[in-house]
Amino acid sequence: MTLTEKPTGISRRAMLLSAATIPAFAGIGQIATAERVDAAENLSAKDAALKNAVDAYVYFYPLVVFGVTMEVLTNVERPTWEKLSAPLNQLMSVRYDRPANHGVIVPSTDTLYSAVLADVTKEPLVLGVPAIPDIPGTNRKRFMMYQFIDAWSNVFFSSGLRQNQVKKTNFIIVGPDFRGSLPDIPDGLLVQAPTNQSWLALRTQVESANDLDNVHAIQDLYTATPLSMYGKQYEAPPGVVNPNIPTDRGPSPQANALNGQQFFTKAAEWFNKVPFPAADIAVGMETVLEQVGIKHGQPFDYASLSPEVKNALELATQGVQQEFTKLEENPAAIGGLKNGWVIPSPATGNFGTNYRLRAAIAFVGFGANLTADALYPLLVQDSNGKVLDGGKKYRITFLKGELPPAGAFWSVTNYQDHFLVLNSANKYSVSSWMNPKIASDGSLTIYLQPTSPGSDLEINWLPSSPSIPGVTPLMRLYWPLPPALEGGKWSPPPAVEVT
Numbered sequence: 001m002t003l004t005e006k007p008t009g010i011s012r013r014a015m016l017l018s019a020a021t022i023p024a025f026a027g028i029g030q031i032a033t034a035e036r037v038d039a040a041e042n043l044s045a046k047d048a049a050l051k052n053a054v055d056a057y058v059y060f061y062p063l064v065v066f067g068v069t070m071e072v073l074t075n076v077e078r079p080t081w082e083k084l085s086a087p088l089n090q091l092m093s094v095r096y097d098r099p100a101n102h103g104v105i106v107p108s109t110d111t112l113y114s115a116v117l118a119d120v121t122k123e124p125l126v127l128g129v130p131a132i133p134d135i136p137g138t139n140r141k142r143f144m145m146y147q148f149i150d151a152w153s154n155v156f157f158s159s160g161l162r163q164n165q166v167k168k169t170n171f172i173i174v175g176p177d178f179r180g181s182l183p184d185i186p187d188g189l190l191v192q193a194p195t196n197q198s199w200l201a202l203r204t205q206v207e208s209a210n211d212l213d214n215v216h217a218i219q220d221l222y223t224a225t226p227l228s229m230y231g232k233q234y235e236a237p238p239g240v241v242n243p244n245i246p247t248d249r250g251p252s253p254q255a256n257a258l259n260g261q262q263f264f265t266k267a268a269e270w271f272n273k274v275p276f277p278a279a280d281i282a283v284g285m286e287t288v289l290e291q292v293g294i295k296h297g298q299p300f301d302y303a304s305l306s307p308e309v310k311n312a313l314e315l316a317t318q319g320v321q322q323e324f325t326k327l328e329e330n331p332a333a334i335g336g337l338k339n340g341w342v343i344p345s346p347a348t349g350n351f352g353t354n355y356r357l358r359a360a361i362a363f364v365g366f367g368a369n370l371t372a373d374a375l376y377p378l379l380v381q382d383s384n385g386k387v388l389d390g391g392k393k394y395r396i397t398f399l400k401g402e403l404p405p406a407g408a409f410w411s412v413t414n415y416q417d418h419f420l421v422l423n424s425a426n427k428y429s430v431s432s433w434m435n436p437k438i439a440s441d442g443s444l445t446i447y448l449q450p451t452s453p454g455s456d457l458e459i460n461w462l463p464s465s466p467s468i469p470g471v472t473p474l475m476r477l478y479w480p481l482p483p484a485l486e487g488g489k490w491s492p493p494p495a496v497e498v499t
Helices: 019-028 045-073 209-219 251-256 260-271 278-282 285-291 307-329 355-365 455-460
Strands: 091-093 111-119 125-129 144-150 155-160 169-174 188-192 197-205 223-226 393-398 406-413 429-431 444-449 461-463 474-480 495-498
Touching (some): 111 125, 125 144, 260 307, 429 461
Parallel strands (some): 169 188
Antiparallel strands (some): 091 111, 406 474
């Protein structure tokens, strides 16, 4: 899941973009990377200022998105799952995802999300999760995953069914500077976050609408409690609403609309709330940031900057946003596709000093998970390299022995214009838990088309609509196995148009 919002200019389509996103930035000059090139002395003062500004913008972009997200989504009096919102350190649980639910772009029909935007500056937070149960009527454990993301958008902790973390657990979240002692918490597991502010995301598998009550019962057992109140009767206080924080747009569009002065002022504000990673200092980011007037731990004085630097900050803001928009408008243009599917980079969620990839993922879908936990290939072209058309018929055929290699389950869900497609069959995905029909030769075909392929094949039908643009089926592999990961031999099959 990603922290995302109503369709106001940003898509979650590629929570999932591959490392091939990186060349998309080439049009605005050199972007920050561990392999820095073009020494500043070989550039004019104007070019050097712009290069530093671009590097700084790309570096700070995920931090700014996180900061605006925390400010916007915690600006409520009480948890409001339709808006993915809850007061600071309080839990929000999405209760259902259906076509009428437009509060979340690219909603999953496989899992329901719960989340806490946490700040442990004052004290640790105890996040409680129940034991992972079997799915009723089966001997299969329900897929549940706990993903903790820091303010830089890195996944600093991941646990759940894949890691065999199936017992009741109380995660004790502490900040990077925490040095105190902790009380004995039953079923406690200490997790030290690299930033005091973080996003704690929980996913709970759901199998059809008939399973919702079971999932809701699990969600109701999730808890978020300040350490000082653990074991006591605790009722979360109402949040304090700041009327100066806009509510007419989601957080990402607000971050993207910031001009140069606003962006770098917000960046400096949040930069002083988090540690400066040693790896970033080692590749020269401290020097780059100082060139645009930002020093960690010190106030940012925009007014004192030279006209050249001010101009560079504005040009960099406009230029990087233009490159981001190209990714939004045409993800296939980045290249590196496999059979028309964009495959996530193995560095997703653990970016290191790959600032370009980190920024691209933050733009298209902040909060991407580790590919080891869940892999999301995105279909953007048919077998002939053409954009998909909701009025046409396509076949996606997995040969015998070539089904998506997932340790938990897999699914393919169709989205058009970012949302589920309303259809008479009330069907939105094809998933392994549905036991789709296998042909006599051992293959499995998914029918992506606007009309039913016949009653005997409807279990394999992925409905589309000829009247809605932006056909982008998304495959999800929960707990992907080695053949699907980096260096593996498995790839999704192409979508073949039929007449």
